Amino acid sequence: MTTRRSRPGRPRHVPDSGTTSPRDQILDAASRLFVSQGFAATSTREIADMVGIRQASLYYHFAGKDEILGELLRRSVRPTTDKVEKILNRVPPLDFETALYLLVLVDVRTLADVPHNVGMLYQLPDVAKCEVYDEFRNEHAELAAHYADLASEVASKTVRATVSRKQLGDLLIQQVEGVINMRTEDPDRRIPCREAWAIAATCLRICDVPQEKIDAAAPIAIDLLPQFIDDKVVEPA
Amino acid sequence: MTTRRSRPGRPRHVPDSGTTSPRDQILDAASRLFVSQGFAATSTREIADMVGIRQASLYYHFAGKDEILGELLRRSVRPTTDKVEKILNRVPPLDFETALYLLVLVDVRTLADVPHNVGMLYQLPDVAKCEVYDEFRNEHAELAAHYADLASEVASKTVRATVSRKQLGDLLIQQVEGVINMRTEDPDRRIPCREAWAIAATCLRICDVPQEKIDAAAPIAIDLLPQFIDDKVVEPA
Numbered sequence: 001m002t003t004r005r006s007r008p009g010r011p012r013h014v015p016d017s018g019t020t021s022p023r024d025q026i027l028d029a030a031s032r033l034f035v036s037q038g039f040a041a042t043s044t045r046e047i048a049d050m051v052g053i054r055q056a057s058l059y060y061h062f063a064g065k066d067e068i069l070g071e072l073l074r075r076s077v078r079p080t081t082d083k084v085e086k087i088l089n090r091v092p093p094l095d096f097e098t099a100l101y102l103l104v105l106v107d108v109r110t111l112a113d114v115p116h117n118v119g120m121l122y123q124l125p126d127v128a129k130c131e132v133y134d135e136f137r138n139e140h141a142e143l144a145a146h147y148a149d150l151a152s153e154v155a156s157k158t159v160r161a162t163v164s165r166k167q168l169g170d171l172l173i174q175q176v177e178g179v180i181n182m183r184t185e186d187p188d189r190r191i192p193c194r195e196a197w198a199i200a201a202t203c204l205r206i207c208d209v210p211q212e213k214i215d216a217a218a219p220i221a222i223d224l225l226p227q228f229i230d231d232k233v234v235e236p237a
Numbered sequence: 238m239t240t241r242r243s244r245p246g247r248p249r250h251v252p253d254s255g256t257t258s259p260r261d262q263i264l265d266a267a268s269r270l271f272v273s274q275g276f277a278a279t280s281t282r283e284i285a286d287m288v289g290i291r292q293a294s295l296y297y298h299f300a301g302k303d304e305i306l307g308e309l310l311r312r313s314v315r316p317t318t319d320k321v322e323k324i325l326n327r328v329p330p331l332d333f334e335t336a337l338y339l340l341v342l343v344d345v346r347t348l349a350d351v352p353h354n355v356g357m358l359y360q361l362p363d364v365a366k367c368e369v370y371d372e373f374r375n376e377h378a379e380l381a382a383h384y385a386d387l388a389s390e391v392a393s394k395t396v397r398a399t400v401s402r403k404q405l406g407d408l409l410i411q412q413v414e415g416v417i418n419m420r421t422e423d424p425d426r427r428i429p430c431r432e433a434w435a436i437a438a439t440c441l442r443i444c445d446v447p448q449e450k451i452d453a454a455a456p457i458a459i460d461l462l463p464q465f466i467d468d469k470v471v472e473p474a
């Protein structure tokens with residue numbers, strides 16, 4: 001289920017400066033530092049040093065640390081949110097079970113593939129105090145609302161009677177964001193397909209979707225998934 | 238659902254030094270500082286200053302910052318783990334659905350009541366680097382194993398065939414620990430009974446427990462819950 005393939009014999013721990021834009025190199029170094037030592041404790045000088053550029057060059061690409069953080073936070077949510085419309089267009093009409101299953105798979109992939117487990121940034125208290133965090137919070141709420149919308153389409157009467165629409169969306173996003181905690185626990189952790197499918201099925205079960213509907217939705221969603229994955233590094237034919 | 242009641246006319250933001258032990262005052266100040274500014278960035282001097290004692294007095298109670306952190310981490314997990322046996326003894330024999338429902342309610346209360354959302358400490362990267370974190374990780378794994386044990390007793394054949402025992406435990410604990418994220422998002426957040434019940438029912442649904450069994454388990458578990466709650470401040474009769 002890995003999408004980024006490095007060329008044989010070239011294990012990469014730092015981005016390859018030959019192919020990665022300076023902007024991406026800065027984002028990569030910053031996320032590494034923010035996640036390991038916190039946002040407040042990291043200076044733009046340290047970020048520049050890690051990339052091997054001058055601080056002035058960093059300011060050519062970003063207005064400051066906040067802007068870097070904002071961009072990083074967006075990268076853990078926006079790739080999923082941006083695909084919601086496409087998901088709804090590709091699944092069979094009114095098949096909200098498949099749409100929800102596919103949304104979960106896409107979101108798991110976003111969280112699993114974002115470098116340095118950037119998703120964990122929004123659990124850091126010093127990040128939550130930043131102004132850019134408020135913008136991000138809105139993006140995150142937008143994604144939670146998409147979950148809530150799909151979930152309330154597929155949820156049983158009992159679930160709709162006992163769990164508010166908002167809480168239902170939050171329960172699902174909480175389950176998917178388990179991927180962040182898995183990666184925090186073990187930085188080399190991969191999320192195999194089997195585990196991703198289990199998370200998606202779990203989200204449908206939370207809505208009390210009967211097993212036969214999960215069994216119908218899963219293969220369609222799994223089949224559609226490759227259309228939603230951006231392979232940044234494409235293997236030569 | 239609030240258990241700690243301050244006496245009328247005495248809203249407390251800091252622990253009342255008249256009734257709280259120095260040890261608890263240190264823990265309270267430390268958790269407040271660790272959560273707001275990180276573990277690495279907090280000194281024992283700052284903790285002592287916040288309590289209003291000398292640094293030397295702090296060292297009378299704790300060997301150092303690590304020991305304080307260890308104690309705090311334990312307080313977000315141990316109170317639940319310690320009750321597992323009692324839970325199994327109080328619910329009707331072999332009624333694992335009720336046991337699981339009750340375990341979730343107890344755990345939600347532990348996470349909801351622990352001061353300053355201490356549960357979020359174990360998501361902080363600078364905490365994960367500490368030696369005491371390893372001990373805590375074992376305690377957390379012990380709790381996850383209890384979830385896995387109960388879950389695999391109640392899970393449907395399909396769930397057991399498609400989700401590993403370990404992942405099932407992790408899915409449940411992930412759902413319950415949503416309480417930590419709720420409190421991070423909004424520090425004044427309370428978890429009303431309705432929401433706690435929804436989390437417990439969700440955990441049973443994740444195991445594919447049929448609705449009629451959830452409906453049977455819920456009232457028994459809700460009825461037993463008060464026996465598992467330590468009211469630290471008891472209202473005068």
